[in-house]
Amino acid sequence: MLYTSGGGDARTLGTGLAEDLASHGTVVVLVDHPGEASQVETADGTVRETVLYGPPDPETFRTMTETRVADLRLVLDRLGGLLPYGPRRTGTGAGTGIYGHSAGGTAAALLAARDPRIRAVADTA
Numbered sequence: 001m002l003y004t005s006g007g008g009d010a011r012t013l014g015t016g017l018a019e020d021l022a023s024h025g026t027v028v029v030l031v032d033h034p035g036e037a038s039q040v041e042t043a044d045g046t047v048r049e050t051v052l053y054g055p056p057d058p059e060t061f062r063t064m065t066e067t068r069v070a071d072l073r074l075v076l077d078r079l080g081g082l083l084p085y086g087p088r089r090t091g092t093g094a095g096t097g098i099y100g101h102s103a104g105g106t107a108a109a110l111l112a113a114r115d116p117r118i119r120a121v122a123d124t125a
Contacts, residue, residue, distance in 0.1 A: 002075065003030045004068055006102030014101065028045060029079065033071050036064065067082035078116055095119030
């Protein structure tokens with residue numbers, strides 16, 4: 001299960017639901033999107049501040065959601081190699097769920113429509 005937060009929000013805002021899902025045996029991955037979350041630590045340990053302030057205009061929102069979809073696809077690709085029961089590339093089998101808040105809900109719906117590895121989607125807005 002993947003979680004993607006609202007625009008400009010950190011993944012930690014989805015912690016409560018993630019912990020509940022995990023308590024029932026679901027593996028939950030919360031995703032920060034570089035340039036949006038209040039802070040993001042990259043693989044090399046660098047901490048970056050957000051560049052998103054205030055509500056985005058329509059063009060920025062489209063760019064933001066398309067970037068999120070690309071981020072989430074990358075996460076799915078990486079998870080597929082880490083977990084023996086990770087996201088399937090064929091769209092068959094159990095598959096993966098995704099939930100998101102606000103802009104994350106939009107990105108979750110777009111990803112579900114485009115990627116057969118996603119078998120369930122929810123918008124928590």
